[in-house]
Amino acid sequence: MTILIEQPEFGVEAEETKVPVDEKELMLDGGFVVPQINSFGHTFRDYDAESERRQGVENFYHTNHIHQTYDFVKKMREQYGKLDRVEMSIWECCELLNEVVDESDPDLDEPQIEHLLQTAEAIRRDYPDEDWLHLTGLIHDLGKVLLLPSFGELPQWAVVGDTFPVGCAYDESIVHHKYFKENPDHYNPAYNTKYGVYSEGCGLNNVMMSWGHDDYMYLVAKENKTTLPSAGLFVIRYHSFYALHRSGAYKHLMNEEDVENLKWLQIFNKYDLYSKSKVRIDVEKVKPYYISLIEKYFPAKLKW
Numbered sequence: 614m615t616i617l618i619e620q621p622e623f624g625v626e627a628e629e630t631k632v633p634v635d636e637k638e639l640m641l642d643g644g645f646v647v648p649q650i651n652s653f654g655h656t657f658r659d660y661d662a663e664s665e666r667r668q669g670v671e672n673f674y675h676t677n678h679i680h681q682t683y684d685f686v687k688k689m690r691e692q693y694g695k696l697d698r699v700e701m702s703i704w705e706c707c708e709l710l711n712e713v714v715d716e717s718d719p720d721l722d723e724p725q726i727e728h729l730l731q732t733a734e735a736i737r738r739d740y741p742d743e744d745w746l747h748l749t750g751l752i753h754d755l756g757k758v759l760l761l762p763s764f765g766e767l768p769q770w771a772v773v774g775d776t777f778p779v780g781c782a783y784d785e786s787i788v789h790h791k792y793f794k795e796n797p798d799h800y801n802p803a804y805n806t807k808y809g810v811y812s813e814g815c816g817l818n819n820v821m822m823s824w825g826h827d828d829y830m831y832l833v834a835k836e837n838k839t840t841l842p843s844a845g846l847f848v849i850r851y852h853s854f855y856a857l858h859r860s861g862a863y864k865h866l867m868n869e870e871d872v873e874n875l876k877w878l879q880i881f882n883k884y885d886l887y888s889k890s891k892v893r894i895d896v897e898k899v900k901p902y903y904i905s906l907i908e909k910y911f912p913a914k915l916k917w
């Protein structure tokens with residue numbers, strides 16, 4: 614079983630002392646090497662580091678935090694819950710992500726299909742028997758097709774970035790929290806307390822998350838009757854919920870099933886985050902394996 618290392622910076626150092634700082638890596642016992650720096654020379658998820666992506670990412674979160682309100686999310690869930698826009702297979706959807714670049718991500722500027730395969734392949738190496746988790750890696754970000762014209766061409770702030778609950782107070786651990794001051798819900802007494810419209814242990818399934826690629830892909834998978842286990846669906850639905858899985862906020866809303874599933878999400882997150890790199894995967898080579906998983910867990914065509 615792979616050991617989780619919460620703080621890569623404080624982990625085991627590479628044996629050879631002459632290794633330059635920026636090449637130091639951490640080895641998880643499953644084999645996956647956690648790099649200490651991203652392709653831009655910074656630590657991962659550093660939203661303050663001066664880099665070519667910093668300002669764009671901050672602008673992204675500014676708009677995101679203004680517009681993600683309880684009413685907005687409700688409207689989007691109703692609209693997209695109909696799944697009446699497109700019919701296509703999982704693999705066709707992966708190929709569409711060739712054209713998508715995520716403006717919220719300080720660690721990656723490659724087309725998203727690379728990220729999907731990098732995540733899935735890294736998990737596959739360490740967890741060869743958990744084929745459902747390989748497939749979860751492959752599809753977890755497919756919801757980003759919401760950016761494309763046939764899916765409604767939503768703006769980036771309504772598709773990517775970290776997610777958080779709406780209908781209760783925005784936790785301070787959320788990236789660029791200060792911009793919530795411009796969100797009307799922040800001043801609504803029904804929505805701005807610790808529990809807001811929710812109650813202790815109500816279960817994340819009853820909590821409305823900011824709208825984006827996680828919840829959309831969860832909906833698509835569920836409504837098209839995937840046979841993925843509940844942990845796979847949980848990973849898809851909450852993988853951007855860093856306030857929970859990294860900072861431990863909002864735990865008071867979880868139920869027992871959430872607590873179980875969170876363990877898988879925390880494993881998954883290491884691969885989602887630290888596999889981001891400039892090393893390309895040979896798509897044609899790995900395609901047959903993933904096609905076989907898609908056939909095992911999904912119908913041939915899905916409603917999107």
Ligand SMILES: O[C@H]1[C@H](O)[C@@H](O)[C@H](O)[C@@H](O)[C@H]1O
Nearest residue numbers: 715717718773774775852853
């Ligand atoms: O910028 C990233 C990216 O959009 C990921 O797909 C999402 O899962 C992360 O939470 C987010 O911070």
Ligand SMILES: [Fe+2]
Nearest residue numbers: 753754852853
């Ligand atoms: Fe994502």
Ligand SMILES: [Fe+2]
Nearest residue numbers: 728753754885
């Ligand atoms: Fe991802």
